[in-house]
Every structure is written in C-alpha cells, then in structure tokens.
Amino acid sequence: MPQMSPMNWLSLFCMFIIVFMIFNTLNYFNFMYVSKKTITKNLKKTFNWKW
Structure with missing residues (x-):
C-alpha cells in the first residue's frame, strides 16, 4: 500500500542513523592513538654549557 511508504522510509532512516x-x-574507541611528541619530549637531555 502506498500510504505506508513514509513509515517504511522513516524506519529505514532511523536504522541507518543508529548503525552510523x-x-x-x-x-x-577502538583506535586511540598515542602522541609520539610526548614520548620524545621526555627523552630529551639538557646540557648546561655555561658552567
């Protein structure tokens, strides 16, 4: 029946939004990347050349 068509489109749209x-x-949440910049910052050695 053509009158029921909007209801089917609405349910399809809601299903698409939920899956999306x-x-x-x-x-x-599966791909949390660690920044490489923070790792190299901690390994940096400082040398005080004035003394």
Whole structure:
C-alpha cells in the first residue's frame, strides 16, 4: 500500500542513523592513538654549557 511508504522510509532512516552512530563510536574507541611528541619530549637531555 502506498500510504505506508513514509513509515517504511522513516524506519529505514532511523536504522541507518543508529548503525552510523554505532559504527562511529566503535571506530573512535577502538583506535586511540598515542602522541609520539610526548614520548620524545621526555627523552630529551639538557646540557648546561655555561658552567
């Protein structure tokens, strides 16, 4: 029946939004990158040449 078509489109759209949000949250929380700049900053040795 053509009258029920908007209801199907609305459910399809809601399903797409839910799947999209789940995919984005899983993608964000599974790949947490560590900055390499903080690791090299701690290994830097200072040399006081004035004394």
